[in-house]
Amino acid sequence: MTKTAEQLSCQELVELVTDYLENALPAEERARFERHLAGCDGCTAYLEQMRTTIELSGRLTPEQLDPAAEAALLGAFRDWKKH
Amino acid sequence: MEHAVQLEELQLVEALRAGDERAFEELVRMYQGALLRVAQIYVSSRAVAEEVVADTLLAVLNGIDRFEGRSSLKTWIFRILANRAKTRAQREGRTVPFSALGDSEPAVEPNRFDRGHWTAFPADWPEARLLGDETLKVVEDAIEKLPPSQRAVITLRDVQGWSAEEVCNALELTGTNQRVLLHRARSKVRRALEEYLSEDE
Numbered sequence: 001m002t003k004t005a006e007q008l009s010c011q012e013l014v015e016l017v018t019d020y021l022e023n024a025l026p027a028e029e030r031a032r033f034e035r036h037l038a039g040c041d042g043c044t045a046y047l048e049q050m051r052t053t054i055e056l057s058g059r060l061t062p063e064q065l066d067p068a069a070e071a072a073l074l075g076a077f078r079d080w081k082k083h
Numbered sequence: 084m085e086h087a088v089q090l091e092e093l094q095l096v097e098a099l100r101a102g103d104e105r106a107f108e109e110l111v112r113m114y115q116g117a118l119l120r121v122a123q124i125y126v127s128s129r130a131v132a133e134e135v136v137a138d139t140l141l142a143v144l145n146g147i148d149r150f151e152g153r154s155s156l157k158t159w160i161f162r163i164l165a166n167r168a169k170t171r172a173q174r175e176g177r178t179v180p181f182s183a184l185g186d187s188e189p190a191v192e193p194n195r196f197d198r199g200h201w202t203a204f205p206a207d208w209p210e211a212r213l214l215g216d217e218t219l220k221v222v223e224d225a226i227e228k229l230p231p232s233q234r235a236v237i238t239l240r241d242v243q244g245w246s247a248e249e250v251c252n253a254l255e256l257t258g259t260n261q262r263v264l265l266h267r268a269r270s271k272v273r274r275a276l277e278e279y280l281s282e283d284e
Contacts (some may be wrong), residue, residue: 011191
């Protein structure tokens with residue numbers, strides 16, 4: 001009980017952000033996290049930056065095979081089809 | 084949702100079995116990015132990764148008649164990839180313990196805190212610069228520099244939008260390790276953004 005009543009520090013909170021966003025924190029830990037957030041503009045800003053980071057990654061174009069390799073694959077597909 | 088995915092997958096499998104070229108193109112389009120990233124966990128170069136991915140896609144074709152749908156198509160494809168990439172890595176004399184979580188730097192530099200509290204709050208990120216193409220380049224470069232396992236996880240989750248469960252299955256990771264890798268990766272990308280956005284224009 002003493003542990004859960006304890007305040008989370010900002011430095012501890014930043015290490016829990018992913019678990020928080022992934023819904024992986026136990027209920028009490030989550031409540032502690034949210035209590036801290038409610039009273040801390042710094043950590044609120046930090047969480048927002050992590051959300052922005054995730055969103056920006058989502059705008060990247062996934063890597064692609066070299067066009068020559070892709071053409072070779074299609075060629076191999078056509079050979080495979082003949083069997 | 085689950086059901087719709089299964090149905091779509093089933094249609095793709097049927098089309099591949101029938102030798103439909105567009106279905107194969109679709110398969111390549113859907114998975115090439117993720118396959119390349121995962122292959123690079125195991126092998127040393129991009130060129131070798133490309134070869135492993137091509138081998139994998141051909142192995143998928145050759146095995147498609149035997150695919151029974153006991154796992155998802157995605158999981159099945161990534162198991163084939165992992166086997167081929169590991170074999171290739173062994174030939175290259177590399178041992179790649181995927182258990183390696185990479186480094187364990189803190190998410191934020193310790194000097195940003197004083198007795199656990201922010202010395203200065205993270206600054207607001209200017210909206211106009213955030214939306215610039217250069218910002219995306221910063222994100223891309225930061226991901227590129229990550230250790231391969233962290234890079235694979237953030238790519239699958241945040242770039243490709245896979246679920247945590249799909250990533251755990253494809254990479255044979257526990258939920259906890261998947262989150263650790265994701266956390267380290269995202270934290271470093273955020274730091275790169277912070278650095279870039281706090282520079283003077």
